[in-house]
Amino acid sequence: MLKINNLHASVEDKSILKGINLEINPGEVHAIMGPNGSGKSTLASVIAGKEDYEVTKGTILFEGEDIEELAAEDRAHKGIFLSFQYPVEIPGVSVTNFIKTAINESRKAKGLEDMPAKDMLKLIREKAELLEMDRKFLSRSLNEGFSGGEKKRNEIFQMAMLEPKLAILDETDSGLDIDALRIVANGVNKLKSKDNAVLVITHYQRLLDYIVPDFVHVLHNGKIVKSGTKELAHELEAKGYDWIKEEVNA
Amino acid sequence: MSKYTEDDLREELKTKEYEYGFYTDIESDTFPIGLNEDIVRAISLKKEEPQWMTDWRIESFRAWEKMVEPDWANVKYVKPDFQAISYYSAPNKKPKYNSLDEVDPELLATFAKLGISLDEQKKLSGVAMDVVVDSVSVATTFKKTLAEKGIIFCSISEAIKEHPELVKKYIGTVVPQKDNFYAALNSAVFSDGSFCYVPKGVKCPMELSTYFRINQAGTGQFERTLVIADKGSYVSYLEGCTAPSRDENQLHAAVVELIALDDAEIKYSTVQNWYPGNSEGKGGVYNFVTKRGLCEKNAKISWTQVETGSAVTWKYPSCVLKGDNSVGEFYSIAVTNNHQQADTGTKMVHLGKNTRSTIISKGISAGKSQNSYRGLVQVHARAKNARNFSQCDSLLMGNDCGAHTFPYIEAKNKTARIEHEATTSKIGEDQIFYCNQRGIDTEKAIALIVNGFSKEVLNKLPMEFAVEAQKLLEISLEGSVG
Ligand SMILES: Nc1ncnc2c1ncn2[C@@H]1O[C@H](COP(=O)(O)OP(=O)(O)OP(=O)(O)O)[C@@H](O)[C@H]1O
Numbered sequence: 001m002l003k004i005n006n007l008h009a010s011v012e013d014k015s016i017l018k019g020i021n022l023e024i025n026p027g028e029v030h031a032i033m034g035p036n037g038s039g040k041s042t043l044a045s046v047i048a049g050k051e052d053y054e055v056t057k058g059t060i061l062f063e064g065e066d067i068e069e070l071a072a073e074d075r076a077h078k079g080i081f082l083s084f085q086y087p088v089e090i091p092g093v094s095v096t097n098f099i100k101t102a103i104n105e106s107r108k109a110k111g112l113e114d115m116p117a118k119d120m121l122k123l124i125r126e127k128a129e130l131l132e133m134d135r136k137f138l139s140r141s142l143n144e145g146f147s148g149g150e151k152k153r154n155e156i157f158q159m160a161m162l163e164p165k166l167a168i169l170d171e172t173d174s175g176l177d178i179d180a181l182r183i184v185a186n187g188v189n190k191l192k193s194k195d196n197a198v199l200v201i202t203h204y205q206r207l208l209d210y211i212v213p214d215f216v217h218v219l220h221n222g223k224i225v226k227s228g229t230k231e232l233a234h235e236l237e238a239k240g241y242d243w244i245k246e247e248v249n250a
Numbered sequence: 251m252s253k254y255t256e257d258d259l260r261e262e263l264k265t266k267e268y269e270y271g272f273y274t275d276i277e278s279d280t281f282p283i284g285l286n287e288d289i290v291r292a293i294s295l296k297k298e299e300p301q302w303m304t305d306w307r308i309e310s311f312r313a314w315e316k317m318v319e320p321d322w323a324n325v326k327y328v329k330p331d332f333q334a335i336s337y338y339s340a341p342n343k344k345p346k347y348n349s350l351d352e353v354d355p356e357l358l359a360t361f362a363k364l365g366i367s368l369d370e371q372k373k374l375s376g377v378a379m380d381v382v383v384d385s386v387s388v389a390t391t392f393k394k395t396l397a398e399k400g401i402i403f404c405s406i407s408e409a410i411k412e413h414p415e416l417v418k419k420y421i422g423t424v425v426p427q428k429d430n431f432y433a434a435l436n437s438a439v440f441s442d443g444s445f446c447y448v449p450k451g452v453k454c455p456m457e458l459s460t461y462f463r464i465n466q467a468g469t470g471q472f473e474r475t476l477v478i479a480d481k482g483s484y485v486s487y488l489e490g491c492t493a494p495s496r497d498e499n500q501l502h503a504a505v506v507e508l509i510a511l512d513d514a515e516i517k518y519s520t521v522q523n524w525y526p527g528n529s530e531g532k533g534g535v536y537n538f539v540t541k542r543g544l545c546e547k548n549a550k551i552s553w554t555q556v557e558t559g560s561a562v563t564w565k566y567p568s569c570v571l572k573g574d575n576s577v578g579e580f581y582s583i584a585v586t587n588n589h590q591q592a593d594t595g596t597k598m599v600h601l602g603k604n605t606r607s608t609i610i611s612k613g614i615s616a617g618k619s620q621n622s623y624r625g626l627v628q629v630h631a632r633a634k635n636a637r638n639f640s641q642c643d644s645l646l647m648g649n650d651c652g653a654h655t656f657p658y659i660e661a662k663n664k665t666a667r668i669e670h671e672a673t674t675s676k677i678g679e680d681q682i683f684y685c686n687q688r689g690i691d692t693e694k695a696i697a698l699i700v701n702g703f704s705k706e707v708l709n710k711l712p713m714e715f716a717v718e719a720q721k722l723l724e725i726s727l728e729g730s731v732g
């Protein structure tokens with residue numbers, strides 16, 4: 001589904017990603033861990049097509065297609081979703097209106113008519129229920145005055161609505177209380193199938209107890225320096241990153 | 251009062267030819283350029299007005315002659331040469347085109363985006379209409395319904411002839427002839443406009459919109475509107491048109507007067523979309539408008555405006571809260587793009603006790619434009635317990651535009667409570683990327699963000715108008731973020 005080959009990317013001439021290789025197949029869950037500033041969010045943004053980041057070398061293939069030249073919205077239409085580490089506020093635009101626009105824009109790109117209001121409403125209710133979101137929440141301005149946890153839950157609500165093929169969750173667990181974490185993780189698991197894939201970026205093993213990864217990668221200084229199974233996450237939790245950094249430097 | 255016929259007029263003009271100092275062919279649609287007392291008289295004559303109206307115009311003209319064009323507004327433009335303008339041009343009855351195929355495709359594309367019906371597109375762009383036009387019959391039905399309620403709704407020219415007592419009683423009572431330079435000019439030479447009277451206790455059963463819009467195409471340079479809501483009545487009035495108005499006349503100076511008598515309510519909504527000029531700012535309309543409403547006891551006037559057009563806008567819809575417990579509201583969205591300049595705002599004059607006013611102003615600037623809000627809240631000594639709340643928000647797109655806020659407060663009564671809030675924000679790249687990531691392209695994203703920003707004001711517009719206004723905002727800002 002996603003095939004990243006020797007990816008180098010920089011922002012404002014500062015090189016951040018320095019040769020990433022990663023392959024994600026349908027049905028798989030991958031986790032990326034790594035110290036602060038190692039480039040995890042940058043990798044997510046580059047896959048999603050943020051223009052500030054320049055790909056200087058390497059390729060990103062999504063379902064066999066090189067997406068380098070595709071605008072962010074086109075990548076979204078192809079089924080790439082990013083749950084932001086820091087979701088932005090859009091004052092005056094309700095959660096409902098925003099997701100409605102997103103859905104209909106994606107449909108338009110596929111040559112479909114707008115979703116009938118009735119179906120939209122039903123879908124919104126269903127997904128809001130899945131994530132145990134309060135109805136009142138849906139009429140509030142997007143992310144404006146949302147608590148950290150509410151923002152993250154809302155990201156996953158949008159994911160549930162858009163049903164992407166590849167979902168990248170950038171520290172979705174940070175800010176969630178224990179109950180919310182379980183609810184959100186359950187939501188993600190319910191949406192999992194053999195046809196889609198999830199890339200989880202996290203600092204903590206906790207989330208991976210719920211969303212169990214097939215592979216765990218460690219990103220350090222713009223490179224994936226170690227990959228393994230879910231046991232690697234436990235090891236990191238216990239030992240931190242120093243031993244990996246030493247291994248790299250050795 | 252006897253009515254002139256075409257022939258009487260012709261005779262009269264012939265005999266007075268000398269007096270006017272120029273020759274006017276009555277068949278000709280346009281007066282020679284320039285302005286003097288004779289021209290003012292000729293306009294009045296051409297419009298078959300009674301003597302008092304002619305005198306009123308002359309008085310205005312004499313006042314105007316002694317006035318100077320104001321330059322305190324935060325706008326820069328080449329001052330119009332008032333002697334280089336023709337002050338009378340009969341409404342063009344002949345269609346400009348035979349079919350829509352002849353109309354500028356860009357204009358048609360915009361119409362299509364706004365969702366304007368084919369018939370209306372024809373009307374607006376001056377295409378000959380075949381068959382019986384749908385809209386005309388709609389207008390007739392409307393007129394009938396209104397007449398049943400005793401509501402008078404017609405052109406001001408017609409009102410001067412048919413309802414002189416009402417016009418005479420109220421014209422110039424809210425915006426006096428000498429109020430300001432442009433108002434004086436308008437009072438002297440106003441071409442046409444609308445008149446509305448709602449009798450005591452009558453709630454106007456419909457938004458005066460569709461009807462008005464049909465009659466909107468081709469209104470003159472110097473429009474004059476007079477709306478009177480008699481005691482305990484209600485009317486919602488929609489002015490303007492979301493369709494782009496390409497007018498050859500560069501200068502527009504309208505006057506709108508609203509009178510809300512005891513316990514009456516007037517909602518006045520405007521969507522203004524005059525030609526703003528090309529992307530270098532050449533050729534756009536100068537829009538200098540005086541709008542003011544007078545509230546008697548317990549009356550309420552709300553101004554809602556969406557301003558996207560014109561090269562230069564100078565406009566301050568105001569409320570004089572004369573009666574105790576009266577309420578004034580001003581909700582405004584002003585968009586400027588490219589080289590547009592807008593200096594707009596409101597004046598709330600609190601005269602009566604317990605008067606309340608609310609001001610919500612949303613300025614959106616893009617390109618190299620300048621957008622200024624200028625508001626005056628005035629509380630007079632008698633106005634015990636007056637209250638005002640003002641909120642002015644500015645949204646900037648890009649680094650070359652400007653937003654300015656000039657709030658003035660004059661309170662002469664200690665019990666006054668005046669609150670002012672102001673914010674300035676910028677559309678962030680992060681917001682755009684967030685939308686992009688959800689499959690919303692940049693243009694749509696901007697529209698979404700702008701609509702969110704403007705929501706409090708859009709919500710005040712009547713439903714169908716709000717939808718159009720939303721699309722209009724979208725179109726006005728197209729291509730403004732690269
Ligand atoms: N727009 C930018 N301009 C300059 N530097 C940037 C920019 N974006 C990212 N960086 C830098 O790139 C590096 C990687 O940042 P990134 O956000 O990808 O880290 P991360 O692995 O997600 O960290 P965290 O765990 O704290 O979220 C950091 O040093 C960061 O300061």
Ligand SMILES: [Mg+2]
Binds near residue numbers: 040041
């Ligand atoms: Mg990060």
